[in-house]
Amino acid sequence: AQRVTQPEKLLSVFKGAPVELKCNYSYSGSPELFWYVQYSRQRLQLLLRHISRESIKGFTADLNKGETSFHLKKPFAQEEDSAMYYCALRLGKTSGSRLTFGEGTQLTVNP
């Protein structure tokens, strides 16, 4: 069965420092990978997906199939980036394809 692992439950950096949130997955095929973010007292929302290859709010993530990783990176963290981040995997595009979430990483960006 597919699995998503986020090894860091808590991550604390200072404003302006680079940040990397790690995500590893286990699946033999070609899944879709996502990063979701949950700001304090707000709903979960999509941050970015690997197929888009885009940068959102300064964040990027590259899918490394060899290492089965999808780490989230930002070169200069901002205080407003403080939130809970979830890496997620989806096996297919059909309507029933569900997301499998990692355990999440709580990012705190200190002033």
Added chain:
Amino acid sequence: GAVVSQHPSWVICKSGTSVKIECRSLDFQATTMFWYRQFPKQSLMLMATSNEGSKATYEQGVEKDKFLINHASLTLSTLTVTSAHPEDSSFYICSARHAYEQYFGPGTRLTVT
């Protein structure tokens, strides 16, 4: 953008009673909705996949007779926690698929006393 709402946002009920949580897609139709449970500072655990007009698909370990799911229309799915107990206290989140993307509701905080 696609918006998913949940009602109520929080509910307190007594042990042994049942409580219904509604999930609505406000500006799109959703043939598939998902129900998750989230414990404090933990991940979202998928409970079941709700399909409009058919029975829900429950994840292993989730009691279908305790967590009743009804997806009666393309914009509404309901989760009923029957005979609730304190251990059912949790944050319940629904999401709906739209254009290959999942949109999440704000969640419902259930406290069983």
